[in-house]
Ligand SMILES: *[C@@H]1O[C@H](CO)[C@@H](O)[C@H](O)[C@H]1NC(C)=O
């Protein structure tokens with residue numbers, strides 16, 4: 001049956017996150033803080049409280065391994081993708097992770113953690129478990145509108161500068177666009193925003209998982225709510241199953257092919273040794289509404305706020321349909337990076353974003369035809385294909 005096939009696909013997609021082979025990489029099992037410190041860098045945790053009461057824990061690498069901060073360092077804020085965390089920016093080690101590279105070349109590096117993920121599960125009045133329905137009542141809109149806003153103010157206050165660099169991956173770009181278009185006053189606090197895999201318009205979506213989810217987005221939401229499921233949990237058992245499954249040489253092909261389903265056909269850039277490191281911290285927790293909101297974009301077209309249905313939309317927005325984000329309001333300089341083989345953020349949709357944004361300073365199609373979505377954080381050659389360019393552009397601002 002078609003539905004069973006789709007469920008099997010989703011299950012395999014999940015399992016690919018769990019690794020391939022038994023890795024000898026010594027970062028396996030370490031969280032963000034432990035990875036940073038193990039490689040000889042200073043790491044600080046900072047709690048940031050949002051206007052609506054969420055308490056987020058960010059990591060900061062105040063300076064590089066072999067330098068100090070006796071001279072002032074510009075702040076850079078890195079924001080992760082969906083069901084991810086700050087680990088995304090340090091997983092690949094000092095030579096290949098943007099978090100370490102930026103610290104070493106002179107930046108004050110801040111690694112974000114969105115509300116609800118493994119690091120950011122506190123609130124001034126709500127309990128993450130007892131009040132789960134209320135706690136997880138947010139999508140990436142609130143992550144942009146509240147979390148990014150609070151973080152930018154906190155970082156600037158501590159760093160002493162009046163603007164910072166922003167680097168977002170995937171949902172980290174979506175939430176940035178939500179913030180900068182709905183609270184335009186934040187644009188002046190951004191020196192330049194680098195958006196890797198800019199997820200917003202989804203007219204050419206071909207990622208199997210998201211397409212399947214988007215078809216059933218309303219039904220799925222109702223069903224999950226009925227069972228009082230509001231969050232994508234950290235699935236320890238499934239993770240273990242997949243790690244075992246993919247460690248079996250007989251299953252290697254299956255594991256590799258599943259990657260193609262989630263995110264294009266590129267297997268040339270995957271470092272299988274790093275999978276267990278990545279899977280130590282990913283997927284991290286997220287609200288189901290974050291996924292549902294992406295599903296709505298695919299289903300409804302355009303790039304709009306959350307669709308609550310006609311009645312509630314009228315109550316909240318005063319219109320039948322949710323308002324579209326107006327990207328022309330984003331006046332901060334924005335550099336856009338996208339891959340030809342990205343199935344989750346197809347390059348044709350990325351080019352729509354480029355056309356709609358108010359102030360694009362770099363329109364960069366990665367010069368490697370097989371480059372796909374996850375390659376922005378995990379590719380073997382990501383430094384030479386993307387980060388060198390991204391840093392060059394940052395240094396102009
Ligand atoms: C400089 O780095 C240290 C950690 O080595 C950190 O505790 C301190 O806050 C930093 N100072 C500034 C001004 O960023």
Ligand SMILES: *[C@@H]1O[C@H](CO)[C@@H](O)[C@H](O)[C@H]1NC(C)=O
Nearest residue numbers: 027038039092093094095096
């Ligand atoms: C980083 O690259 C340098 C120079 O190529 C190498 O000596 C070092 O071992 C690498 N570090 C890691 C953690 O891979």
